[in-house]
Amino acid sequence: MSEKSEVDLTGAKKNTGVWLVKVPKYLAQQWSKASGKGEVGKLKIGKKPGKTDVSFTLNEDLTCLSALGEKTELVQAPQEHSMLMLSVGGQTLAVFTETTADEISLEGMVVQRAECRPAVNESYVKLKKLQMEVSTKPKRLTEQIARPVTNNFKPVSNHVANVEYEKKKRTEGRMVRADRQQVMDMLFSAFEKHQYYNIKHLVEVTKQPVTYLKEILREIGLYNAKGTHKSTWELKPEYRHYHGEEAN
Amino acid sequence: MTSLGGSSSSSTEYTVRVPKNNSKKYSIMAFNSGDKVNCSTWTQARMERDMSNRRMYGGEETEEGAAGSEFGKKQREEARRKKFGIVTREFKVEDQPWILKINGKAGKRFKGQKKGGVTENASYYIFTQCPDGAFEAFPVNGWYNFVPQAKHRTLTAEEAEEEWGRRNKVVNHFSIMLQRRLREQERGPDDEDEEGEKGGKKKKKKKGARGGDLRIHDLEDDLELSSDESDSSREEGDNKPKKKESVAKGKGKKKKKKRGSDSEANEDSDDGDYEGLEVDYMSDESSSEEEAGEEKAKSNKEDGPKGIDEASDTEDESEEEKQNEEEGKEEEEEEEGKKTPVQMEKKKKRDSSGESDTSEDSDIDGEAASALFMVKKRTPPKRGGGRGSGGSSRTGSRPGTPSIDSASTSNTLRAAASKLEQGKRQVLGGSSDSPAAKRLKMEPGSTATTTQSPAPSGKSTPQPPSGKSTPSSSDVQLTEEAVRRYLIRKPMTTKDLLKKFQTKRTGLSSEQTVNVLAQILKRLNPERKNVNDKMHFYLTE
Numbered sequence: 001m002s003e004k005s006e007v008d009l010t011g012a013k014k015n016t017g018v019w020l021v022k023v024p025k026y027l028a029q030q031w032s033k034a035s036g037k038g039e040v041g042k043l044k045i046g047k048k049p050g051k052t053d054v055s056f057t058l059n060e061d062l063t064c065l066s067a068l069g070e071k072t073e074l075v076q077a078p079q080e081h082s083m084l085m086l087s088v089g090g091q092t093l094a095v096f097t098e099t100t101a102d103e104i105s106l107e108g109m110v111v112q113r114a115e116c117r118p119a120v121n122e123s124y125v126k127l128k129k130l131q132m133e134v135s136t137k138p139k140r141l142t143e144q145i146a147r148p149v150t151n152n153f154k155p156v157s158n159h160v161a162n163v164e165y166e167k168k169k170r171t172e173g174r175m176v177r178a179d180r181q182q183v184m185d186m187l188f189s190a191f192e193k194h195q196y197y198n199i200k201h202l203v204e205v206t207k208q209p210v211t212y213l214k215e216i217l218r219e220i221g222l223y224n225a226k227g228t229h230k231s232t233w234e235l236k237p238e239y240r241h242y243h244g245e246e247a248n
Numbered sequence: 249m250t251s252l253g254g255s256s257s258s259s260t261e262y263t264v265r266v267p268k269n270n271s272k273k274y275s276i277m278a279f280n281s282g283d284k285v286n287c288s289t290w291t292q293a294r295m296e297r298d299m300s301n302r303r304m305y306g307g308e309e310t311e312e313g314a315a316g317s318e319f320g321k322k323q324r325e326e327a328r329r330k331k332f333g334i335v336t337r338e339f340k341v342e343d344q345p346w347i348l349k350i351n352g353k354a355g356k357r358f359k360g361q362k363k364g365g366v367t368e369n370a371s372y373y374i375f376t377q378c379p380d381g382a383f384e385a386f387p388v389n390g391w392y393n394f395v396p397q398a399k400h401r402t403l404t405a406e407e408a409e410e411e412w413g414r415r416n417k418v419v420n421h422f423s424i425m426l427q428r429r430l431r432e433q434e435r436g437p438d439d440e441d442e443e444g445e446k447g448g449k450k451k452k453k454k455k456g457a458r459g460g461d462l463r464i465h466d467l468e469d470d471l472e473l474s475s476d477e478s479d480s481s482r483e484e485g486d487n488k489p490k491k492k493e494s495v496a497k498g499k500g501k502k503k504k505k506k507r508g509s510d511s512e513a514n515e516d517s518d519d520g521d522y523e524g525l526e527v528d529y530m531s532d533e534s535s536s537e538e539e540a541g542e543e544k545a546k547s548n549k550e551d552g553p554k555g556i557d558e559a560s561d562t563e564d565e566s567e568e569e570k571q572n573e574e575e576g577k578e579e580e581e582e583e584e585g586k587k588t589p590v591q592m593e594k595k596k597k598r599d600s601s602g603e604s605d606t607s608e609d610s611d612i613d614g615e616a617a618s619a620l621f622m623v624k625k626r627t628p629p630k631r632g633g634g635r636g637s638g639g640s641s642r643t644g645s646r647p648g649t650p651s652i653d654s655a656s657t658s659n660t661l662r663a664a665a666s667k668l669e670q671g672k673r674q675v676l677g678g679s680s681d682s683p684a685a686k687r688l689k690m691e692p693g694s695t696a697t698t699t700q701s702p703a704p705s706g707k708s709t710p711q712p713p714s715g716k717s718t719p720s721s722s723d724v725q726l727t728e729e730a731v732r733r734y735l736i737r738k739p740m741t742t743k744d745l746l747k748k749f750q751t752k753r754t755g756l757s758s759e760q761t762v763n764v765l766a767q768i769l770k771r772l773n774p775e776r777k778n779v780n781d782k783m784h785f786y787l788t789e
Contacts, residue, residue: 089281096275
């Protein structure tokens, strides 16, 4: 739960105005590849008497698109783009930033919205074509499997799994009854980790024969036949001292 | 920055830079322009993620909860979930909404929900102009739509639906929220009675005060707020007399009607509150009264065949009904005498508070009163015959007693009233002067047994087949015999027993009742049984 961060309102106070520009994906990709200082292009703002004409020119070195699937070839990102200016109308947009240290600051208000539209020329069309081809490729493929599925099973004298199991049993041997006190200690330590145990799991933990284990459990524990913890064993109340319980 | 001169249109060129290492993540905070948000006016702002959607997985796994076997409780759970196809979405902090608080606690609050799909097909960049004239572009990480959060109370979906259903009937919309507020408060202290009354009244007076401000102790309420109550209830009555009538007429379920119409003023209360409410006052005519009276008579009559079982049950209800009617009757009479409703209410209130400790009773009184007022206004002619009882005596009579003739009614009722008054105070044999007295007769002698003396007037009035037929008495003696009967019938807790011997009916104070009951129990020495963690007494014959 992060504490509330005080928002740094300097940007808002200064009323810094920013532009919100919508940029096509490929252009954004290219921009992310920018080197050095990060110069990506030039913005030209022409103030004609009637209207404002804004255009963006992508830098030469960034026009080469790479890795668009297999067909990279000579697809080039268009250089010329026009910026369509939009109004900020029905929304009040503010920009805030978050640092890795969870510091939030208000950078400013959006005063102008714009859309970056590429000039439609051949290179752009080619680019688009490529994109479409990539996107229309189905995500799932059908392929032929080498070995078909069969439900015919050949008779086997003894199944693999069975054989392994028997071998395991033979090697491990039966479980030997350990000293009563030892077993109890094992149980106590197990119950320290979890409150409820199934008998099978206890057997696994203690490696004791079931009947012997049950005997001991009957002495120190309770069996929950009903309730949330179905058929589990737990320590008797006098033996347990859980933190949570004590708190209650 | 190069400027190209020489052309008719001057255009300036700026370099655009996309800085590489950005420790800062840019996001958009979008407000609706209708909210008129001006960031420059903010003096202070705090923003944090709204973590309310986080399900605390690990939270429950304490020593207690780490209950599953160590052998893969988690895996088992996951497998289960997969089997059922439950897909739990991971809780991503970056996708959580923001909570923005402006200017501290008292200021505005906004909730900013992340808008999806912003960065899917196109990227947004923020262009800021640097001092050197070049533009710097930062990619936008997320878009959050901030909406102001209402500080005022709103209705929940269920409540809204309810109110929607009542929109044709509800005239005063201001009280809706007040009701709800009071309801909430009431839930805490568990004090339902005051709700409706207060609610209606406060809002009517346009005090604008919160109901909670004027919450007072039970008893005081009855006294102090009586005037308010009467005013409001009267007004309310005015508001919806028509509605009440029409509805009342329409339905046979008078009780329900009463509740519905008064629900404006009254809130959820125990069912028991309304049990005995006789709504005949709501409808126009004495005919309904008559009906009611007949019903009563009927019930009396059928006492014989009915077992003791019903008797005890119906006793309570009948008693309440009676009370209400009493009150109603008294008021009617007084109104006729041109007393102001206020005074009447007050009187009634005082009486009631004097007599009973439960505000419950007075609550019912209030409702009966309001119903009455309505009826009053519309049916003065029918009532006829100056019935100003003049006394603030609590009539013990059922105003709805079977009397067809209004004139005679008054006499008999008055007589009955006084008689019952006496009968209530002491244990008397009833007099048999009037038809109404038939009831009287049963009262003194009865202990919820059904050995009623036949109606002296010889009128055989039909009894309602409802299980609420009463053996009639308003006078129950707290005797060992009575207690024994109860305990034989079924196991009861002391609370139940006390309920059976209500102070109003036995004429004893609550303390006395308790003492006497304790003695009786000692004498009887019933067997005990624990049912639902409560100690029940019972006797086997």
